[in-house]
Amino acid sequence: MARGNKEKYTDKQKRQAQHIEEGYESRGVSEEEAERRAWATVNKVHGGGKKPGGSGRGKEEDHEPMRKGGHKGGKH
Numbered sequence: 292m293a294r295g296n297k298e299k300y301t302d303k304q305k306r307q308a309q310h311i312e313e314g315y316e317s318r319g320v321s322e323e324e325a326e327r328r329a330w331a332t333v334n335k336v337h338g339g340g341k342k343p344g345g346s347g348r349g350k351e352e353d354h355e356p357m358r359k360g361g362h363k364g365g366k367h
Contacts, residue, residue, distance in 0.1 A: 297340075304333050308332075311329035312326050336354060336357060
């Protein structure tokens with residue numbers, strides 16, 4: 292997959308990235324940086340884009356990166 296090409300992601304992953312990106316932008320992060328962080332979070336949660344099916348291919352999502360968002364930097 293070429294860098295920047297998002298066609299291998301599911302609709303759910305795209306929606307999650309959009310929602311995460313909006314959250315970063317509302318906290319004052321630049322649009323470009325918010326998009327980068329959002330896709331990094333989606334990749335961390337899902338382990339990348341769509342995977343081929345088959346026995347034993349299903350992996351649970353790791354939601355820990357989404358829980359850390361906004362808290363990792365400490366209190367201001």
